[in-house]
Amino acid sequence: MQPQNNAQTNATSAPSRSNSASRLVLVLALMLVAANLRPALISVGPVLDSVQESLHLSASAAGFLITLPILCFGIFAPFVPRLLRHASAERIIFLGLLLLAFGIALRSVFGVSGLFTGTLLTGASISAIMVLLPSIIKHHFPTQAGMMMGLYSTALCLGAAITAGVTVPIQNIPGSNWQWALAFWLVPVLIAAVVWRPQIRLGRQQQAKTRASAPRLRSSLLAWQVTMFMGLQSAIAYCVFGWLPFIFIDRGLSQVTAGLALSVTMGVQIITSLSAPWLATRGKDQRNAIAVLIIMTLVGLQALIYAPLSQIWLWTTVMGLGMGGSFSISLALLVLRAPNPQVAAALSGMAQGVGYIVAATGPFVVGLLHELSGNWNGVAVFLALVLLGSLFFGMGAGRSIYIETGRPG
Numbered sequence: 001m002q003p004q005n006n007a008q009t010n011a012t013s014a015p016s017r018s019n020s021a022s023r024l025v026l027v028l029a030l031m032l033v034a035a036n037l038r039p040a041l042i043s044v045g046p047v048l049d050s051v052q053e054s055l056h057l058s059a060s061a062a063g064f065l066i067t068l069p070i071l072c073f074g075i076f077a078p079f080v081p082r083l084l085r086h087a088s089a090e091r092i093i094f095l096g097l098l099l100l101a102f103g104i105a106l107r108s109v110f111g112v113s114g115l116f117t118g119t120l121l122t123g124a125s126i127s128a129i130m131v132l133l134p135s136i137i138k139h140h141f142p143t144q145a146g147m148m149m150g151l152y153s154t155a156l157c158l159g160a161a162i163t164a165g166v167t168v169p170i171q172n173i174p175g176s177n178w179q180w181a182l183a184f185w186l187v188p189v190l191i192a193a194v195v196w197r198p199q200i201r202l203g204r205q206q207q208a209k210t211r212a213s214a215p216r217l218r219s220s221l222l223a224w225q226v227t228m229f230m231g232l233q234s235a236i237a238y239c240v241f242g243w244l245p246f247i248f249i250d251r252g253l254s255q256v257t258a259g260l261a262l263s264v265t266m267g268v269q270i271i272t273s274l275s276a277p278w279l280a281t282r283g284k285d286q287r288n289a290i291a292v293l294i295i296m297t298l299v300g301l302q303a304l305i306y307a308p309l310s311q312i313w314l315w316t317t318v319m320g321l322g323m324g325g326s327f328s329i330s331l332a333l334l335v336l337r338a339p340n341p342q343v344a345a346a347l348s349g350m351a352q353g354v355g356y357i358v359a360a361t362g363p364f365v366v367g368l369l370h371e372l373s374g375n376w377n378g379v380a381v382f383l384a385l386v387l388l389g390s391l392f393f394g395m396g397a398g399r400s401i402y403i404e405t406g407r408p409g
Helices: 002-035 045-055 059-085 089-107 111-140 145-171 178-183 186-196 204-211 221-250 255-280 287-306 309-336 341-373 377-397
Strands: none
Touching: 002 111, 002 145, 002 186, 045 059, 045 111, 045 145, 045 178, 059 089, 059 111, 059 341, 089 111, 089 178, 089 186, 111 145, 111 309, 111 341, 145 178, 145 255, 145 309, 221 255, 221 287, 221 309, 221 341, 221 377, 255 287, 255 309, 287 309, 287 377, 309 341, 309 377, 341 377
């Protein structure tokens, strides 16, 4: 009888090992895809001066080039869930990676027209991928959403940090230029596409279920709370990344120190990007975590505007930890508040569509307030109000209930 028992054990353990291996491959593929969602955007900023000089771009044209991808997120994201009627999320992500690679290549080769057209394509492709990844995570990791969204947001931060540090050295290689510095990021995108391609077959069965369900969330208060929380905390992030160095320089810091302080802010975000969603899912709901992280961001940001410059490293760390955690939790809510992958995709499209339109207005308002007042007092009040608004909507979004059903999450 013993050989028979061993045979049964081997027969049951083999599928288990196979399933574990496939999940590990999926996790790797998800992380590679996520890591490629920021380089195409971040890589432009460090070489923007060279781009302007080479292509004779005006300041307004350069500003529009930076803003264009954010606008694409807001414009295209709401329509992405409709694509699920025609193809699986896995296939759309694969096609999105190919489109992203094509956009990167196009903007590196064909002058001004290629630069703007390629940037438009990169923004559209990244928008589609960002909308659908939470749906994939909800389907394959329904009980591990916090951990997986933490890994996802950490991969985003790592991709951004690596790009910020590597793009200029690539441009400075003998025989290289800004075109090569931008085109370099085509390589990791193609690698991610190759690793992701086997997932297409696994998504075909899920497509039939997705096609039968197209939830509308416009009447859901909880969906709007998640959307506004994502939009307002993203607005703070874009204001910080765009204007914080100017605030530092205006207060007397050198350009090098101001840039280093911003780098510290981005670097420490990785800590809470990974840990905050996991910790937030250990409790009753996410409201306490959201409150702590928003307050950290608020205190740190106000201190960086008014506190002595000798304390800059303390407050950049405090603010960075708050920003990283609130961003990763906003992504995690797209999964935690959705009862199924279809609602996760619809919520992701709504939250990122409306949210990034809201976020895009933040840096503009900061610039306008500073220009009108000549100081940073009005900006400080505006940023505080945005964070308080984020806290208000976060208290609603952080409740442990599902969209539409109202059942405990």
